[in-house]
Amino acid sequence: MYLHELWEKEKDYIGADICVSGWIRGHRDSKELGFIELSDGTSMKRLQVVYDKDTENFEEIGSIPFGSSIEVQGILVQSEGKNQSVELKAKRVKVLGKCDADYPLQPKRHTKEFLRSIAHLRPRANLFQAVFRIRSVAALAIHEYFGKNGYVYFHAPILTASDCEGAGEMFEVTTLPLDKLNGKVDYTKDFFGKRTNLTVSGQLEAETFAMAFSKVYTFGPTFRAENSNTKTHAAEFWMIEPEISFCDLDELMDIEEDMLKYIVSYTLEHAKDELLFLDKFQSPGLVQKLEDLVRSTFTRVTHEEVITILKNANQKWEFEPEYGEDIHKEHETYITEYFHGPVFITDWPKDIKAFYMKQNDDGKTVRAVDLEVPLSGELMGGSQREEDFDKLVTRMKELNMDLDEMKWYMDLRRYGSVVHSGFGMGFERLLIYLTGVDNIRDVIPYPRTPGNCDF
Amino acid sequence: MYLHELWEKEKDYIGADICVSGWIRGHRDSKELGFIELSDGTSMKRLQVVYDKDTENFEEIGSIPFGSSIEVQGILVQSEGKNQSVELKAKRVKVLGKCDADYPLQPKRHTKEFLRSIAHLRPRANLFQAVFRIRSVAALAIHEYFGKNGYVYFHAPILTASDCEGAGEMFEVTTLPLDKLNGKVDYTKDFFGKRTNLTVSGQLEAETFAMAFSKVYTFGPTFRAENSNTKTHAAEFWMIEPEISFCDLDELMDIEEDMLKYIVSYTLEHAKDELLFLDKFQSPGLVQKLEDLVRSTFTRVTHEEVITILKNANQKWEFEPEYGEDIHKEHETYITEYFHGPVFITDWPKDIKAFYMKQNDDGKTVRAVDLEVPLSGELMGGSQREEDFDKLVTRMKELNMDLDEMKWYMDLRRYGSVVHSGFGMGFERLLIYLTGVDNIRDVIPYPRTPGNCDF
Numbered sequence: 001m002y003l004h005e006l007w008e009k010e011k012d013y014i015g016a017d018i019c020v021s022g023w024i025r026g027h028r029d030s031k032e033l034g035f036i037e038l039s040d041g042t043s044m045k046r047l048q049v050v051y052d053k054d055t056e057n058f059e060e061i062g063s064i065p066f067g068s069s070i071e072v073q074g075i076l077v078q079s080e081g082k083n084q085s086v087e088l089k090a091k092r093v094k095v096l097g098k099c100d101a102d103y104p105l106q107p108k109r110h111t112k113e114f115l116r117s118i119a120h121l122r123p124r125a126n127l128f129q130a131v132f133r134i135r136s137v138a139a140l141a142i143h144e145y146f147g148k149n150g151y152v153y154f155h156a157p158i159l160t161a162s163d164c165e166g167a168g169e170m171f172e173v174t175t176l177p178l179d180k181l182n183g184k185v186d187y188t189k190d191f192f193g194k195r196t197n198l199t200v201s202g203q204l205e206a207e208t209f210a211m212a213f214s215k216v217y218t219f220g221p222t223f224r225a226e227n228s229n230t231k232t233h234a235a236e237f238w239m240i241e242p243e244i245s246f247c248d249l250d251e252l253m254d255i256e257e258d259m260l261k262y263i264v265s266y267t268l269e270h271a272k273d274e275l276l277f278l279d280k281f282q283s284p285g286l287v288q289k290l291e292d293l294v295r296s297t298f299t300r301v302t303h304e305e306v307i308t309i310l311k312n313a314n315q316k317w318e319f320e321p322e323y324g325e326d327i328h329k330e331h332e333t334y335i336t337e338y339f340h341g342p343v344f345i346t347d348w349p350k351d352i353k354a355f356y357m358k359q360n361d362d363g364k365t366v367r368a369v370d371l372e373v374p375l376s377g378e379l380m381g382g383s384q385r386e387e388d389f390d391k392l393v394t395r396m397k398e399l400n401m402d403l404d405e406m407k408w409y410m411d412l413r414r415y416g417s418v419v420h421s422g423f424g425m426g427f428e429r430l431l432i433y434l435t436g437v438d439n440i441r442d443v444i445p446y447p448r449t450p451g452n453c454d455f
Numbered sequence: 456m457y458l459h460e461l462w463e464k465e466k467d468y469i470g471a472d473i474c475v476s477g478w479i480r481g482h483r484d485s486k487e488l489g490f491i492e493l494s495d496g497t498s499m500k501r502l503q504v505v506y507d508k509d510t511e512n513f514e515e516i517g518s519i520p521f522g523s524s525i526e527v528q529g530i531l532v533q534s535e536g537k538n539q540s541v542e543l544k545a546k547r548v549k550v551l552g553k554c555d556a557d558y559p560l561q562p563k564r565h566t567k568e569f570l571r572s573i574a575h576l577r578p579r580a581n582l583f584q585a586v587f588r589i590r591s592v593a594a595l596a597i598h599e600y601f602g603k604n605g606y607v608y609f610h611a612p613i614l615t616a617s618d619c620e621g622a623g624e625m626f627e628v629t630t631l632p633l634d635k636l637n638g639k640v641d642y643t644k645d646f647f648g649k650r651t652n653l654t655v656s657g658q659l660e661a662e663t664f665a666m667a668f669s670k671v672y673t674f675g676p677t678f679r680a681e682n683s684n685t686k687t688h689a690a691e692f693w694m695i696e697p698e699i700s701f702c703d704l705d706e707l708m709d710i711e712e713d714m715l716k717y718i719v720s721y722t723l724e725h726a727k728d729e730l731l732f733l734d735k736f737q738s739p740g741l742v743q744k745l746e747d748l749v750r751s752t753f754t755r756v757t758h759e760e761v762i763t764i765l766k767n768a769n770q771k772w773e774f775e776p777e778y779g780e781d782i783h784k785e786h787e788t789y790i791t792e793y794f795h796g797p798v799f800i801t802d803w804p805k806d807i808k809a810f811y812m813k814q815n816d817d818g819k820t821v822r823a824v825d826l827e828v829p830l831s832g833e834l835m836g837g838s839q840r841e842e843d844f845d846k847l848v849t850r851m852k853e854l855n856m857d858l859d860e861m862k863w864y865m866d867l868r869r870y871g872s873v874v875h876s877g878f879g880m881g882f883e884r885l886l887i888y889l890t891g892v893d894n895i896r897d898v899i900p901y902p903r904t905p906g907n908c909d910f
Contacts, residue, residue: 002605002669002701004605005605021701021873022669023871024871040669040700040701041607041667041668041669041700042605042669067870067871069871069872069873096871096872096873096874097842097868097870097871097872097873099869099870099871100869100870103870105870119663120660120663120863120864120866121866121870123663123664123667128667129667129668132607132609132664132668133607135608135610136606136609139598139608140602140608143594143595143598144599147595150459150460150497151591152496152587152588152591153590153591153594154587154591154900155590155693155900156900156901157691157900157901157910158613158676158678158691159626159678159691159908160908160910161908161909171614171628171629171630171646172628172629172630172633173626173627173628174627174629174633175624175626175627175680176633178627178629178631178633178636178640179636179638179639180638181634181636181637181638182637182638183634183635183637185633191626191680191682191905192690192905192906192907192908193906193908194908196908205575205900205901205910208574208575208576208578208910209578209587211578211579212496212578212583212587213497213578213584213587213588214457214477214495214496214497215457215497220675220676221613221675221676223613223614225630225646227646235614235646235647236613236614238610245495246495387552408575408910409575411575411576412575413552414554414555414558415552415554415555415558415560415576416478416479416523416524416551416554417551417552418476418524418551418552419551444610445609445612445660446611446612448612448647450646450647451646451647451648453615453647453648453649453651454616455612455615455660455863
């Protein structure tokens with residue numbers, strides 16, 4: 001049986017003869033007695049295995065190396081120890097796979113940098129047991145949230161022929177033999193007959209589905225070929241992009257708040273042991289931070305109000321806050337502290353936002369919203385979309401966009417256009433928030449960054 | 456309110472003054488009376504809107520074009536019609552977005568080929584309302600199944616530097632300026648400093664996580680640059696790849712059977728209207744086929760037994776069945792008919808299967824399994840993995856594989872190796888089975904095939 005099955009009803013198994021398998025994650029022994037901490041990775045909680053001279057192969061057990069896989073048959077008993085309620089009194093311990101002596105993940109402190117170099121082994125370490133189980137739990141929370149609320153899960157295409165959003169540098173995808181190219185590229189000979197890239201966002205395609213199903217969301221990988229080596233940038237990351245018809249910006253903020261609280265509550269409920277571990281060893285105060293979020297009310301202010309607050313703050317800024325401009329990390333931090341919680345900042349200057357955002361009557365701002373959360377900064381970015389054909393065309397022309405390329409997108413404004421809104425949330429940004437781990441490389445199983453594409 | 460909310464408790468709303476929005480999907484009127492079929496895409500079921508001279512803007516309503524978006528306020532009443540239990544007696548009908556006269560999706564029969572050319576509009580058509588809602592429901596079923604059973608959802612990397620499995624032709628990913636290449640490629644200047652591709656399978660990386668969490672699964676996009684224009688091939692498709700430690704081939708088949716029955720039952724429960732629609736207009740007998748599957752027992756036979764059955768069949772084959780060789784479509788069909796249901800075929804000739812599969816003692820076969828289902832053929836392929844370091848090395852050397860490249864994969868056999876197994880299921884192949892739609896281009900929102908990368 002797997003350990004998560006045991007923990008679900010451990011009391012029922014007391015006195016029973018059971019057989020479990022897993023890896024040795026701790027081992028101490030004396031002449032009379034030995035203790036093995038067994039984990040099969042299905043929960044944070046390990047099973048203490050006790051063996052003594054009554055155990056079949058007592059003599060050999062002490063020499064089984066750390067990291068080996070074993071199968072243990074024995075009787076589950078109540079434990080007298082302080083750290084566990086039950087333990088397994090072993091009748092028989094069988095080695096399944098011996099761990100070689102050069103095992104790099106010996107039980108001592110390792111740096112995160114070292115662990116990244118053994119990304120195929122690090123999920124066995126406690127930190128990554130916690131992080132990647134939370135990654136899984138949070139993903140399930142997201143699917144459940146949208147499923148319960150009548151959304152259709154939409155798989156946006158990964159391969160695209162256009163960079164309509166201009167959201168970032170792109171990777172090119174090709175089947176042309178690069179070593180045979182000679183200064184000229186004939187894309188008609190490429191797999192798709194034209195130049196093709198990896199998607200930077202599924203939003204525009206999601207809008208087409210929102211015009212058919214009203215409520216849709218994407219949850220899939222997106223790519224940026226930005227040459228940034230920061231703690232928050234990766235070339236490959238997962239995004240959630242909900243898109244909702246018959247929904248204005250105020251209703252969108254309701255959804256963002258509701259969704260985030262659902263994910264956090266769900267994770268608190270389904271990954272409590274993992275969060276407590278991280279709270280203790282990685283990010284003190286983590287559980288409190290998450291519980292506070294669920295109880296908090298999110299503030300809603302305009303960009304203009306934020307700039308006024310920042311300008312009136314008795315504070316020396318590295319970047320002076322300005323109306324009409326973007327805000328910086330230091331401003332984000334100040335604002336969430338100022339309001340003691342998450343803050344929606346709305347109605348941004350149109351020139352620093354994307355073409356598809358709904359234009360306000362002032363001619364200067366758009367109905368965009370960024371959600372700033374305490375300690376982590378921007379977590380989601382969204383907007384009401386411009387549903388008026390003429391306004392959208394005018395804006396696209398101002399920006400010298402190719403209208404022909406975008407005909408399909410414009411069609412949505414000609415055939416039964418409706419008020420609609422959507423947002424994007426970087427999944428890894430959410431995980432950094434949920435785990436308190438501060439480097440994106442440590443919340444992705446196999447992170448891809450400039451110069452790094454191993455395994 | 457959205458229509459799915461109305462249908463959830465329609466009886467509670469009878470007599471209530473409600474406001475709904477959606478698109479006109481049907482419209483007929485006379486001098487005294489008019490009927491609109493309203494859909495917001497949150498369910499297959501449309502709401503019948505009735506308007507007459509008591510409706511505020513009666514004169515205008517008749518001229519609102521098909522496909523327009525409207526908001527209707529009125530009283531929900533019991534319907535006297537045969538086709539619906541309730542209808543909305545309109546007080547007021549407001550046009551939100553008028554549909555232009557050149558709307559290509561007029562209410563008449565369209566070919567699937569034509570609908571593919573307007574992939575941004577086709578989700579509004581009934582067929583695709585059904586197909587893409589089933590796609591979403593099935594995806595949720597998969598996540599729920601694995602979540603309930605203690606699996607960790609693992610995001611395999613999309614960008615990889617190796618084609619270890621040799622599973623198929625690959626797309627290359629680069630940031631090098633193709634038009635400046637001159638017969639030589641310096642990959643040290645590329646984004647990752649080496650040649651990089653889109654993944655063809657996340658299995659090998661999933662194995663590393665199975666050695667840490669015991670039960671894991673992937674669910675993400677995979678890519679093949681195969682130049683095939685068939686009904687079942689796409690360049691971009693989604694795969695589910697579970698990988699389970701402490702699990703042999705027999706237990707793996709239990710899981711495959713259990714999972715498939717769960718998905719089918721879940722879809723029958725949560726997408727009944729969609730399946731009934733497809734049963735009626737697309738694939739007669741569909742619901743019966745799915746209900747039969749849930750009740751059936753899957754047969755388990757070896758490849759050798761299958762060949763014997765085929766050879767003894769009184770049948771003229773296009774391809775003569777042979778021991779030691781793969782089987783063809785015609786054989787798959789015969790075998791599922793022979794056993795009146797799904798068939799697991801195990802223990803395949805090693806030379807036609809992948810290097811990582813567990814070698815049987817006969818020296819000729821491996822512990823591989825393909826699942827064949829009636830009417831759709833192969834739905835899943837899996838195997839027990841070779842967990843023995845020496846046997847794996849020997850096999851890889853026979854196949855002239857680069858052992859250095861694969862050191863991380865071999866490590867799994869040195870540091871606490873365990874019996875483990877896994878399988879892959881193409882999500883679109885499942886959808887073809889679930890919907891009865893026979894072309895992969897019609898179960899993917901924006902299909903990518905040779906020469907096609909639009910939107």
